[in-house]
Amino acid sequence: MNILITGASGFFGWHIASTLTAQHNKVFSIAHRNSPVIKDVQWIPHDLRYSEGVDKIFEAVQPDVVIHTAAMTSVKECDTNRKDAMIVNIKSTERIAELCDRGNVYLIYASTDLVFDGTRGNYSEEDPTNPVSFYARTKRVAEEVVQSFTTNHTIVRFALLYGSPSPHSRSFLGWMGDGFRNNEPVTLFTDQFRTPLYVKDAVYLIEKLIEQKDTPPRINLIHAGGPERLSRVDIGRIYCGVFGFSDSLIQEIKMEEKGEVVNDAADVSLVIEKARTFLNFNPKTVREGLEDMKKYM
Ligand SMILES: NC(=O)c1ccc[n+]([C@@H]2O[C@H](COP(=O)([O-])OP(=O)(O)OC[C@H]3O[C@@H](n4cnc5c(N)ncnc54)[C@H](OP(=O)(O)O)[C@@H]3O)[C@@H](O)[C@H]2O)c1
Numbered sequence: 532m533n534i535l536i537t538g539a540s541g542f543f544g545w546h547i548a549s550t551l552t553a554q555h556n557k558v559f560s561i562a563h564r565n566s567p568v569i570k571d572v573q574w575i576p577h578d579l580r581y582s583e584g585v586d587k588i589f590e591a592v593q594p595d596v597v598i599h600t601a602a603m604t605s606v607k608e609c610d611t612n613r614k615d616a617m618i619v620n621i622k623s624t625e626r627i628a629e630l631c632d633r634g635n636v637y638l639i640y641a642s643t644d645l646v647f648d649g650t651r652g653n654y655s656e657e658d659p660t661n662p663v664s665f666y667a668r669t670k671r672v673a674e675e676v677v678q679s680f681t682t683n684h685t686i687v688r689f690a691l692l693y694g695s696p697s698p699h700s701r702s703f704l705g706w707m708g709d710g711f712r713n714n715e716p717v718t719l720f721t722d723q724f725r726t727p728l729y730v731k732d733a734v735y736l737i738e739k740l741i742e743q744k745d746t747p748p749r750i751n752l753i754h755a756g757g758p759e760r761l762s763r764v765d766i767g768r769i770y771c772g773v774f775g776f777s778d779s780l781i782q783e784i785k786m787e788e789k790g791e792v793v794n795d796a797a798d799v800s801l802v803i804e805k806a807r808t809f810l811n812f813n814p815k816t817v818r819e820g821l822e823d824m825k826k827y828m
Pocket of ligand 1: 537538539540541544561562563565578599600602604605619641643644688690692699700701
């Protein structure tokens, strides 16, 4: 199968590309600033701010599946550079969805739990969205773009992802781990809740979607989170337990105490029953995920 991945130099895309090449697929990736070496991945340099040329990439690759993970992902950067955030996160998605529709290519779009405002938590696929940050707004609009441009798609709303770093990007564990390793205080919220998902489980979900791509009915929207609703402090404590750091370094604060506007939602925990039922999705707890990560360090 020919698989085109956008953003394979990023944290999530790198894990996807590394796994899918191991399964004898032909994997192509659109690279922008970085193109880390992944055995058997063919890199195609392209800046997605420019939609011209994407059609040529489709022609050359003839993809059966496109996994669109490339995005401006920094909430801060999206806020300060709104124009680029709109172009990269929305416009490029529009072009990709349009080309997928034209070639009847299956499109998997990586969206986010942050499309919800976080006032309630435990969100299912049926709940109304209401993104808080500009980043999350671009991701929600991109979902709408995918929905309106092609029927042959699945939008996956991933929860906070964690796992081993990729060569050029790492999950939130990166800065947290740096703090503990340097014996510095690590400030974590007591009142911000997520359903963290181990990146290998997120990749498993992608694999299942690809496997079922020709089996109706098409799942157009699905939530993918871990099995537990945890605060940032809970996550920090589990991390310390697994990696042998003292959790006395954790400084607990509430979001409102941060001293700057936290442009983030409080509780975007996801309900994952649909993924459990239709994709046999049984993700690891954070302790299990971190224990697995530790084996490969
Ligand atoms: N990480 C999470 O916790 C999480 C949770 C939910 C959803 N998601 C979604 O999952 C996707 C991947 O997230 P991530 O954490 O892996 O992000 P990341 O590490 O920041 O990677 C982003 C990727 O997008 C590429 N990119 C950015 N601007 C580009 C441009 N102009 N042209 C071409 N490529 C461009 C980057 O390429 P270069 O580095 O080469 O510039 C990089 O490969 C995103 O869509 C994000 O919204 C992530």
